[in-house]
Amino acid sequence: MPDDDAIRCDACPVLCYIKPGRAGACDRYANHEGQLVRVDPHVVLDKALSRGGSVVPFLDREQEWDGNIVGGTFITAIGAGTTYPDYKPAPFIISSEVHGVDMVTVVTEGIFSYCGVKLKIDTDRYLGPEQNAVRAQGEPIGHVTTSEYGSQMLSLGGVRHLTGGSRKEGNVTCETLLNLCNGNAVELSVDEGASVVVQAGKPPVVDDVREERMRVGCGSATIGMFAKQWFGKVDEVVVVDDHITGVLSEHQAGKLLGVPETGIKMKGRRSTPGRYFQVAEPGTAWGGTNIEDPLSILHPFNREVAWPGLRLLMVSTTGEHQAYFELDERLKPVEKELPITLRESVARIKENCEPALCTVLFMGGAGGSLRAGVTENPVRLTHSVRDALTRVTCGGAPVYIWPGGGITFMVDVSRMPENAFGYVPTPALVAPIEFTLKLDDYKGLGGYVDQVRPLSSIMPDDGRKHVSPRPENPWPLAPAKPRSKP
Ligand code: SF4
Secondary structure (H helix, E strand, C coil), X not given: CCCCCXXXXXXXXXXXXXXXXXXXXXXXXXXECCEEEEXXXXXXXXXXXXXXXXXXXXXXHHHHCCCCHHHCEEECCCCCCCCCCCCCCXXXXXXXXXXXXXXXXXXXXXXXXXXXXXXXXXXXXXXXCCCCEEEECCEEEEEEEEXXXXXXXXXXXXXXXXXXXXXXXXXXXXXHHHHHHCCCCEEEEECXXXXXXXXXXXXXXECCEECCECCCCCHHHHHXXXXXXXXXXXXXXXXECCCCEEECCCXXXXXXXXXXXXXXXXXXXXXXXXXXXXXXXXXXXXXXXXXXXXXXXXXXXXXXXXXXXXXXXXXXXXXXXXXXXXXXXXXXXXXXXXXXXXXXXXXXXXXXXXXXXXXXXXXXXXXXXXXHHCECCHHHHHHHHHCCCCEEEECCEECEEXXXXXXXXXXXXHHCCCCCCEEECCCEEEEEEXXXXXXXXXXXXXXXXXXXXXXHHCCCCXXXXXECCCCCCCXXXXXXXXXXXX
């Protein structure tokens, strides 16, 4: 039996009984003197802060507040609370006037069982085979997916890991997603691959090596970019790359410049002239391959073509690895110090590499019951979002809405206010979501019009936390441009 003084939280399916002075299982709600309270402050975006304007002490705001949020205040869903079950109206449905048009913002902390993280890790270093499991604390929480240009990609979370495995798998998945979305560092390991420490907006650390740069391009692209700078200073250049290794004398860029044949013979599979696949196994050494010795990807030079003294530069796609050779009388490459004339081109490769970072995109589906907290006719919200009549934001940050059914969205967590995410032990992630649309459109959706209240009815409130909007984000209340129908 619950404690007499305990109160029941009904903000998620767990339905905790919470004793006085204690918090519920998710630490988001607490029993404060018999009242159920949301523990974290409710976050408000306040343009006055970014303008360097003085922050009016909350208790003094009463004199200044005109109830108009166009002036630069946006109520986010962070700390706003959740309604459960969803047929209840969202916690805040706030009216505003934007350029003379009556608007509504519906604000709720959504509980997402269908959610995950797409993780982009800027590195050529091999993390592991595609499709292999990614683990945290030994539990499978996702997998390696298709790599992109200069980046390894992981797909983490999703309903199968959250709910379809053991209880521990679900909890570790939820904890890892929460940490990543809130900007914390997480250690992951890939089956038959590397271990990697990732954190949004920070360089990855692969097998204890902190990545500095992402590659300038594949080996072929690097040849194309720098061929002119090498012309006349060296006879042959090999840009070592796990995907496409480039060879200057055979490459179209070398041909157009008139670079003569050198008799070089590459291992791997020739794709097109000067472009070779699979010169080595993937790894964490030269150009994302497993080679420590660059000469290991060469067969002996063609004796009919090569000549003693031939100058050969081998370099990786980041310029991190480089070696210079000259052929001896037996046409064997002998390593020599990199000539000054070539140092600049290697430095230029490094200079053209962008800093290696980790990018965390939260992906969730608001196409389910969450919509019922916005309107009694949920599919109309989906249509309205699809037609761009309703703007979706996460903590005020813009989202990308996937085409097709439902409201499946992605948001870059680094564009959101800090600690915007929470969790419930079902397990599921809690993410802020706001829907902003014209009041007339909201009425047309079957929205909870009787629940609409002006901002002045909830402001000022000294329990709210005012933060500066991020300059890179569009202002969430700026008029939306309706998408034209095909
Ligand atoms: S887990 Fe959190 S939201 Fe869910 S019932 Fe318990 S206190 Fe409330």
